Amino acid sequence: MASASTPIDWLARRAQLSPNRTALRDARDGYAPVTYGAWFRRVNQTAHFLQQRLGVRPGDRVAVLARNCPAYLDIWFALGQLGGILQNLNWRLSPRELATLVDDAAPVALVTDTEHAGVAAELARSRSLRLVSLDGDTTPALAERDTYPPTPLPPPPIGPEAPWVVCYTGGSTGTPKGAVLSHRAILANAVNTVLSWGLRPDDVTLLDAPLFHTGGLNVLTAPLVAIGGTSIVAGGFAPDQTFDAIEQHGVTVLFGVPTMFIELQRHPRWATADFSRLRFVISGGAPCPQPVYEAFWDKGVAFKTGYGLTEAGPNTFWLPDDQLKTKPGAVGYPLWSVEARVMRADGSPCPPDDIGELCVRGPHLFSGYWNNAAATAAAFDADGWLHTGDLATCDADGCFRIVGRLKDMFISGGENVYPAEVESVLHECPAVAEAAVIGIPDPKWGEIGVAFVVLTQDIADADLAAFCRARLAAYKVPKRFVRLSALPKTGAHKVDKLALRAQLTEGTPETQKGR
Template sequence: MNAVPNFPRRPDPLRFWRRLAGERHALVDRARGERLTYPELDAAADRWAALLRAQGIGRGDIVATLAGNRSEMAAAFFACGRIGAALLPLNWRLAAPELAPILDDARPRLVLGEDRFRARAEDALRGIGEARWIDLDAAAPALLARGGPSAGDVEVDAEDPWLVLYTSGSTGRPKGAILPHRQIFYNAVATTTAWELGAGDVAPVSTPFFHTGGWNVFATPLWFRGGKVVLFDQFDADSYMQGIRDEGITVALTVPTMLLMLMEGREWGSPLPSLRTFMSGGAPLPAALAERVRAAGYRLREGYGLTECGPNCFAMPADQAVRRPGVVGWPVPMLEMRVEREDGTEAAPGEPGELLLRGPQVFAGYLRNPEKTAEAFTEDGWLRTGDLAAREADGAFRICGRRKEMFISGGENVFPGEVEAALADCPGVAEVVVVGVRDERWGEVGRAFIVPRGETRLTEVDVVTHARARLAGYKVPRSVVFLPEIPRLGSGKPDRRALAEARP
C-alpha cells in the first residue's frame, strides 16, 4: 500500500552485525540451552537458506512452521528473507479443522515442524496441495549438515512478503496478513527510536511466534539494532522472572494475564536490577492491575498495536505513564494517526472515534483476499483499525475500546462468529450467541448463550465438549447459559450488549 523509493534491496541486519558485533549474543534459547552470537545466527540462517533452496523454495514461495519458540524459527525467518520467500508461523494451539482453511488459503510448499504437532498437520493438510514436512528434530539436522546450493542473497522489493500472519475476521474466516520487508524494517526503526532501544538492550520472547508480538514488538527491532533476544518456549511465571535476572533483560513484553500470573509466582516482588520496564500489550490493561505492578517496585508502560500496523504504534515516557493511566502516548516516528467519526469527519479532541493509521509500518494487505484488503483501507490510504480511540488536547492518545465484537482472552483474539459457527452444529443447539465477559485472570472469556432445540436435554458439559473438539482452548466458552430465546434489537439482530451485561 505504501511504495518506498530507494528501499534497501537486502535489508538483513545480521549481515551488518556479524562483522561489528563479534561475540555479542543475538539469540538465547533458554529451553534448549543454545546461545548464538551474531556471526553464529548469521551462519545458521545461511545453512537454512541452502536447505530451503535444496527443497526447491524460492522467491514468492511460502514456508510454514508448526513449532514452539526455538532458535530454528529465527534462522528460518532470516533464511526466507535471503531467498525472497515468506515465513508463515502456524498457530499450534489450533485444532486440525481450524488449521485446514489456513493451509488451503496459503498453500505453503514446505512445513517445518515438531513431531508433537505432526499428526495435527497431516490431518489439516489432507487433500490440500503437496506441502512437504520436515521435522525440526529428526530430519532437519542431517539436511542442514548436507548443505545445498549456495547463492547470494536475492534483492527484495519493499513490498515483498517476509512474514504471513493469520488473523480471523468477525465471520471466522481466517485472513493472512502480509508483513512485507518494508513494514518490518520501518517498525524496527520507529520502535528503537521511540522506545530508546540500543545494542545493550535485552528482551524476552515468551509470546508465540505465530503472533506479531513474538516477532515485532522486540525481536526484529533488537536484531536490527544489535541487541539480544531471549526465547522462552512457554510462559512460566517463576522461570520468566528467573530469566529476567539471569539474562540481564532490560525490557519485557507481557499481556495482562501474564502479569497476574507473575503476581501469583514465588518470585514476584524480588529485585530485577536490569529491568527498566515491563510493557503491557495485547489486551486492555486494567488500572488496578497497573497499580499493583508499580506497587511491587516495577515500572510499567502500556502499548497498542495490531498485526496490520506496527505493531508498536505509540510511545509514552515512564513517568507520564504513571500519571496518565489509560493513555498510550504519542505516535511513533513516521506513523500518522486520525480519529474519525462514523460520518468520516475527524473527531474533536477528547471525542472517541475509529482510530485510522497511515505510514510505512502498515501491512501490504491480506493474502489472496483483495476484497478484505480493500475493506481495511479508506480511499485515501488510511488503515481502519476497528478500534475506538480519543486524542487528548496535547496530542496523546487514549484507546477506548473495540468497535468490533471481538474480545481478547489472555492476549488471544477471540471472534464470536467463529465460536458460534463451531457450536451451531452441536446436537440440540437451535441458536447460539457468544460474547466476551470480564474475567479477573484472563481479562475476558467467552460466554455462550444457547437456545436449546425442542425438548433436547442439553448440558453445559455437552456444549464445552463439542467446542473443545473443534476449537483452540482459549476460544472455548468458559460458561454456558441456556435461554428460551435470544434478546434482540429492533433490527432483529441479537442484543449482544444486553447479553454481556446479563447475570449468568
C-alpha cells in the same frame, strides 16, 4: 551486488557491525549464547537447505507449526534471504482450523517440531506437502543444513514490498485473514521501535510470546536484531523462567499480556524478585487492569500499556516514563513514522477527548490480506488510513487512550476471540437452534466468552463445551452457557447483543439458569 531496491539482509549487516555480540540465548539449552556472526552463518546454511533441498523460491510460502526455538527464527531469516514467505501457524488451533489456513496460503513445505508432528503429518499427507522436522531426525530434517555451506546466497530478485510473513488473524466474521507483512513494513516497525522506545544494543528480552503472533516476531525480536540486542528464546511462558531470566540472565525489556503479569504477581517469588536491571515492561494483547501495572510501579519498574495490531507493525505508540502516573493507562504518542487519528463515522477527525475510531497510517502498515481483496479494500480508506475497529480518544497533548472496540471481538488471555466464529460452531451442534456469544470481563483472562443458546433438546454445559473444543482452540470455547427460550432481536431482526449483555448485568431469572 544487491541493488538499492533489494531488502536488507538483517543478519548480514549485524554480522558486519557486531559479529561478536550475543544475538540469541536458548532457554531450553542452558541459555547457550549465539553471536550474530555465528547466527548469520547458521541462517546461511538454512537458506541453502531451503533452496536446494526443498526447492523454495521467491514468493513461496513455508509454514511452521512449532513452539518458539532458535531454529524457528533461523527459518524466518533464511526465508528473508531467499525472498520466501513465512506462514507462522498457531499451534493452539484445532486441526480443522489449521487446515483452513494451510489451504489458503498453499505453502510448499510444512516445518514442525516433535510436539506437533502428528497434526503436521496429517496436514502434509493430505496435501502432498513436504514435511520437515525442526528438532527430530525424520527425513528431511533441518539438521541436514549442517552439510551446506555457511556462505550467503545471492540477493533474491525482490523489492521491499515483497511479503516476508503471512500472519493470520481472525475477523469480525470469524473467517481467518492472512495479514501480509512486507520487508518494508517489518523494517519500518523495527526502526520506529528502536527510535521511539529507546532500545539499545545492550538490551536483553525474554522471547516467550509465541512466534505464531506478530507480538512474538515484531514487538521486540526484530527491533532487537536491528539494534544488535539479545533475545532469550523460550518455548512458552512460565513464571519461574521469567524470574530467572530477569534476575540471572540480564533481561532489561519485557513484553507480555496481562494474564502473564497477573501470574507473576501471584507467584511466591514476586515479593523478593530483583527487578533492578529491568528498564521497562510493556503490556499488550488485552486491556490491563490498573492494579497490575501499579504493582510494577511499586517495584520501581516502568510498566507501560501498549497497543498494536497485526496489520500495523504491531507497535504503534509510546508513553514516556515521566507521564506514566499523570496519564495512567494511556498508550501514549505515535511512534517515529506513525500517523494516528481518532475519527468519526463520517471520516472527520474527533476533537480532543471525544471517542471515535482509531485510524493509523505510515510505512509500518501491512500490504493487505492474502487472497482477500475485499477485506483489504475495507481496511483502508481512500487516503490510506487503516481503520482499526478500535475506539480511542486523543487528548489536547496528542496522547492516545484505547477505550473499547467497534466490533464485538474480545481478547481472552491475549488471544483474539471472534464471536461469529464460535457462534458458527455452536450452530453446527444438533441441539442448538440459535446461539450468540459475547465477551465479559474476567479477573484472570481479561475477558471470557459467554454463549447464549436456544436449544432444541437438553444438553449439558460440559457436552456443549466438548463439542466446541473438538472444533476450536481451547481459548475460544465459552466459559459459560446461558439458556434462553429465544434470543432478543433488534428491529432489523438481528440478535440484540446489547440486550444480552444487559441481561447478564441485571441477572434476570432466565440468565440465572446458566450459572
